[in-house]
Amino acid sequence: MRANVRFLREEKMEELSNTESQPGGEAMDGELLSRAERRDQQIQRILEAAKTCFVRSGFQGASMQQICAEVGMSPGALYRYFPSKEAIVEAICEADRQDDMTCFGALRDATSAIDGLVAGAMAHITHTSMKGSAPLFAEMRSESMRNEAIRATVDGHKGEVAAMIEPLIAEAIAQGEINPPVELPILMAVLMSIGEGMAINDLPARGVPLDKLEIALRAMLEGMLRPTKSTPAAE
């Protein structure tokens, strides 16, 4: 009962902080944040706290209470934003989606399929390393093997990345630019596995320089895609 009283008090404070001016509720220019902006800010804080807890304790080990403690929010307030840990993971993936669109958007503008894949992979590896997301990727992947909701989210996310890459490879094959030795679905399965292994290993953090990594990636992709025309960057 004491715990409930304490939580109710914190929730009340939380509500006050949504409407009243206080340091956390003001934008840098001193203007009051709108209710929607304040809500977005709270959601971002929850997602960051949840990532920290998932990496520290594992998805199974991290409780909603631990996430509350990490973000400094009452369970009542947290559950208003997210009904479950699965819902938090879905929101984390949704936030990552925009980043991935940017990383793999490079594919569309590239002058060759290999240049596009190298640029997209390098952007993704660099971004993952800078954000320190590798442990979270590994945790979500292992949780996806026993949790259907997480599996649906993780597979959906990977499916979207594959759906950005596959048509561009198909087009390059159709135009005779590349000539892979295996069918497209098999090529995609292998490429996605390789991408996952690279993301989980965070090679830049292990001291692999980005320029060397790019050379190795390009050599690997040239072997798998067998380009039939030379491009300036491939020479």
Place this chain on the structure above:
Amino acid sequence: MRANVRFLREEKMEELSNTESQPGGEAMDGELLSRAERRDQQIQRILEAAKTCFVRSGFQGASMQQICAEVGMSPGALYRYFPSKEAIVEAICEADRQDDMTCFGALRDATSAIDGLVAGAMAHITHTSMKGSAPLFAEMRSESMRNEAIRATVDGHKGEVAAMIEPLIAEAIAQGEINPPVELPILMAVLMSIGEGMAINDLPARGVPLDKLEIALRAMLEGMLRPTKSTPAAE
């Protein structure tokens, strides 16, 4: 207290089963198992039960009690074999070591570095898929990111695999058989990442035929290693 009494009774039965003839204590030919054989058999049962629990509940979520329930053994008996979950993981890795030695032993007998790597990787992928070890690999990898004992075990295991592969690639470079575009330590880091991504994804279980996977792997390795001599299998 009741639980303790129950456990003590089970432990007593356990002890009896170590020395007396009963169905579980007899070998197929009807001879009594020696104490050492019985001990090995118990250890195998514990390791299999622990794998099941780790995959089902995660390393954090699986308790020693759950492992006891899965194997049908008292905590007193289990702790006589393993003092912790970390010790169980170490024993699982030790058992895997022999399998890996066999898989990558193919490297030494191969006529070329690429043939050896393809054969070793295919043996490892096939073996991992048949044993259904991918979820356990993923779980151990993610646990290794927050648990120093597990990290030491997992890194030690990967280090041994790398130590089998690296000298053979170094020798092939020295003999002018291959000419990778990056230095050996970078090549090894990339190859090990790729191997991990493939192991975690269990491509055969996803419907990728082994013969197609071998073709894709060979093309990828030829791109990264740049063979300078053609070998019969590489044509």
